[in-house]
Amino acid sequence: MARPIFSGHESFACKSHWLKRGYDFVRGENNFNDDDAVVRLGVGKNMVASIKFWLKAIGLLKDTGLVDISDHLFDDENGKDPYLEDVGTLWLLHFLLIHTDYATIYKTTFVDYHRQRNIVEKSKLQNYIKHVCFDEAGYKNLYNDNTVKRDIGVMLHNYCVKNGGNVNVEDSNSLFAPLNLVCEVDKDTYRFNYDTRSDVPSLIFLYALLVQFEGRSSISFEDIAELALIFCLTNNDLLNIINHLCDLYPSEIVFSDVAGIKELQFRATLNPNKVLDRYYEEN
Numbered sequence: 554m555a556r557p558i559f560s561g562h563e564s565f566a567c568k569s570h571w572l573k574r575g576y577d578f579v580r581g582e583n584n585f586n587d588d589d590a591v592v593r594l595g596v597g598k599n600m601v602a603s604i605k606f607w608l609k610a611i612g613l614l615k616d617t618g619l620v621d622i623s624d625h626l627f628d629d630e631n632g633k634d635p636y637l638e639d640v641g642t643l644w645l646l647h648f649l650l651i652h653t654d655y656a657t658i659y660k661t662t663f664v665d666y667h668r669q670r671n672i673v674e675k676s677k678l679q680n681y682i683k684h685v686c687f688d689e690a691g692y693k694n695l696y697n698d699n700t701v702k703r704d705i706g707v708m709l710h711n712y713c714v715k716n717g718g719n720v721n722v723e724d725s726n727s728l729f730a731p732l733n734l735v736c737e738v739d740k741d742t743y744r745f746n747y748d749t750r751s752d753v754p755s756l757i758f759l760y761a762l763l764v765q766f767e768g769r770s771s772i773s774f775e776d777i778a779e780l781a782l783i784f785c786l787t788n789n790d791l792l793n794i795i796n797h798l799c800d801l802y803p804s805e806i807v808f809s810d811v812a813g814i815k816e817l818q819f820r821a822t823l824n825p826n827k828v829l830d831r832y833y834e835e836n
Contacts, residue, residue, distance in 0.1 A: 557657040557686040557695070559704045563599040566710040567607040567728040572646075573635055575604040576627040579619055607728075611646055612653035622649070625826060633833040640731060641754040641832060644784065647729055648761045651783050657686055658704045667782045673735070673743040675705055713737055734785055745785050753784050755797040756832035762817070763825040774815035 578585075578594055585605040591598055608614035613623040626642065627635045634642040654660045662673070666681050679701055687696040711727050712735040736746045765780055766772050781791045795808050795817060805821040 555654075557690065557692060558655060559657060559697075560700050561602075561606040561610075561656070562704075562707050563603040563606070564703055564707060565600060565603040566707050567603075567611075568726050569637055569728050570726075571604045571607060572611070572613065572637070572728075573627050575608045576613065576619065576623055577629075578604075579608070579614060580628075606656075610650055610653065610656040610659075612649040612655070621826075625829065633829065637728075639833070639836060640752055641757045641836060643729060643732055644753055644757045645760065645829075647732060647734070648757070648764075648783060652761070652765060656704075658682065658701075658708050661686060662708065663783050664779065667745060668779070671745050671747070672738075673745070675702075675741040675743075678705060709735065709743060713743060747785050747787055753786060753790070753794070754832060754836070755794045755801065756828055756835075758784065758794050759798050759823070760825050760828045760832075763823055763828065769819075771816050771818045774817070777817060 574594060578590075583590065583593055585601055587593075590601045594601055594604060596604070605614070608623075613620055613627075624632070626632050626645075629635060637643065637646075650656070651659045651663050661682060662678065665685065666673070666678060679698075682701055682705075683696055687693050712729045712732065733746055733748075735743050738744050761780060761783070762772065762777065766776065777795070778788065778791060786794070798817075799806050799808055802823070805819060805823055807818045807820060809816050809818055
C-alpha cells in the first residue's frame with residue numbers, strides 16, 4: 554500500500570465555490586505560495602493551502618499543473634459546469650476524489666470499510682484506519698491519533714446530512730452535502746444512505762466505469778458492484794443503470810448473464826470525455 558496521506562486540508566471541508574476559484578487562480582498562472590495568494594483568492598492563509606489540497610485530492614491539479622478534466626469542467630468559455638449547478642458534476646467529483654486516492658481516507662472509507670459494514674461509528678472507523686492504513690501497511694510510526702480524528706471529522710462535514718435529513722446553511726456550502734450519501738443516526742454514529750440513488754446519472758456512472766477499468770473489454774458484475782459502493786447503489790439500482798447504458802449504447806455495450814456469470818462487455822472503445830460530453834449535452 555502507498556504511504557497514507559492524512560491532513561493537508563487545514564481542517565476545512567471543501568466549499569462548493571473553492572474549486573472554480575482555485576481553478577481560475579491556477580489558470581491565471583498564479584502560485585499558491587505567492588505572497589499575494591491570500592488577496593487574489595480572497596481567503597485566509599490556511600484556506601489557501603486547503604483550496605490547493607482539495608484541487609489535488611479531487612484530481613484536478615497535479616504538481617505539473619491543471620489536469621484536463623479541470624478544463625473540461627471549469628473553463629469559462631467551454632467548461633461543462635463551471636459553477637457546479639448540475640448534481641451529476643458532484644457525483645463526478647465524488648468519484649474522482651475516491652479514484653484519485655490522494656486523500657487516503659475517502660477510498661478507505663467509501664470502498665474498503667464500506668465493503669464490510671453500512672454503519673460508520675467514528676471510533677471503529679478510526680481503529681480500522683489505524684490497522685489497515687498504518688499497522689498492516691508498514692507505516693505504524695506515522696500514525697497520529699489526532700490527525701486521523703480530524704480527517705474523519707472533515708470527511709463527515711463534506712458529506713453528512715444531520716439527523717432528520719436537513720442540511721443547515723454551513724453544511725449546504727460543503728461540496729458533497731447535496732448528494733446525501735452519509736446520514737447521522739446518533740452521536741458519533743453515521744450510515745451510508747441507500748434510501749434512493751435514482752439521481753446517479755447513468756452516463757456519469759459509465760464515465761467512472763471507463764476510468765476505473767481503463768482498457769478492459771469486459772467487467773465482472775462483482776467489480777462493478779465494488780465501484781457501486783462509492784455511489785451507495787443497491788444491486789437493483791445498479792442493474793437499472795446497466796440496462797439504461799445498454800439502451801443508450803446498443804452497439805457498444807452488452808450485459809451478459811450466462812450460467813450465473815454476469816459481466817458487462819464493451820464491443821467498441823468508448824472515450825470517457827465523449828461520454829461526459831453526451832451527458833452535459835442531454836442535461
